Amino acid sequence: MFGLSPTFIDREDAGRQLAEAMQAAMPPDPILMALPRGGVPVAFEVAQRLGLPLDLLIVRKIGAPGHPEYGIGAVVDGREPHVIVDEDAARRFHVPPGYLAAEREHQLAEIERRHRMYFGEDEPSEHDHTGRDIILVDDGIANGVSIRAGIHALKDMGVASIRIAVPVAPRLLLESLQEEVDDIVCLSAPERMEAVSLHYGDFRETTDQDVVRLLKEAHRLSRTLSH
Template sequence: MFGSGPTFSDREDAGRQLAEAMQATLPSDPVVVALPRGGVPVAFEVAQRLGVPLDLLIVRKIGAPGHPEYGIGAVVDCKEPHVVVNEEAARHFHVPPGYLATEREHQLAEIERRHRMYFGEDEPQDHDHAGRDIILVDDGIANGATIRAGIVALREMGVGSIRIAVPVAPRAVLEALREEVDGIVCLSAPEHLDAVSTHYDDFAETTDQDVVRLLKEARRLTRMIQ
């Protein structure tokens, strides 16, 4: 489902709109999986409004040399950490020998830190969704490197299906992702996207503390439903 044009007041508003758009296409027993940090407030609203569990998949962007905001790849937290490189994006920059390997180690250290903070003493099986239908949520897609890393990790996990749900993404990236997943819900798909933040009135940084708070609240609400 592709739309065009809306601006979201904040990530919570985007999540509410996504949940409404997904009502008619919801799998029977899904898990909402967020890409932290910015995807967590969006996914929290989706999970609560659809009455399904919330989990995280920690993915770290690899920025271009000298341009850390521009992703040329990503590292994902899974049994065997993966590096997914956006070859088209990487061609626009001179990537020195060893740069990707060095960045991989830096991002793996940050992934380990976040894993301890977000999950504490959880066992690996607490986040194993083999056979489940996954709704993968972020606050937007720029060039697709991060979400592709998430797809790779979920496929390795052996999930039943993967649906992407994002408020905004470039149309060309969505068309390319169509072949990699089982469904896409996107509320705004412009031809050109300079920055995800331009589609939000409030795009304040989501902190680690925000992520921990929302995870605790999601678990509390899930226990109440059960």
């Protein structure tokens, strides 16, 4: 389901709008998985409004040499860390020998740091959602490297189904992603898209502390609902 082009006040506003759009397109008992950090405030609003459990899928972008903002690959947290590389982009940026291997190790170390910060001493089994219906949430998709890495990792995990819910993403990318997932909810699908941030009035950085706070609040609300 692709929509027109709203602009979002901030990530919370985007999450509220997304929750409204998702009500008609949900499996019976899904788990929301947010891509930190920016996807967490969006997913938290969805979790609150739809009464869904919230978990994280930690994905780290591998930036192009000299252009760290442009993703040429990504690494995903998990029992077996998953790496995906956009071969076309890697060729375009003339990636030197050893660069991807070094970046992979660097991002794995950052994933480990974030995992400890966000989850503490949780067992990996607590984040194993084999056989479950997953809704993957981010604050927007630019070139799709991170979300594709997440999709591959979830398929390797053996989840039952994967849906994507995002406020904004380029139309052509959404059309290609449709072949990889069960459903997509996207509120704004422009033909051309320069940056996710341009679709938000307030796109201030989401911090690690924000992620920890929202995750704790989501778990508290989830426990309240289950009693």
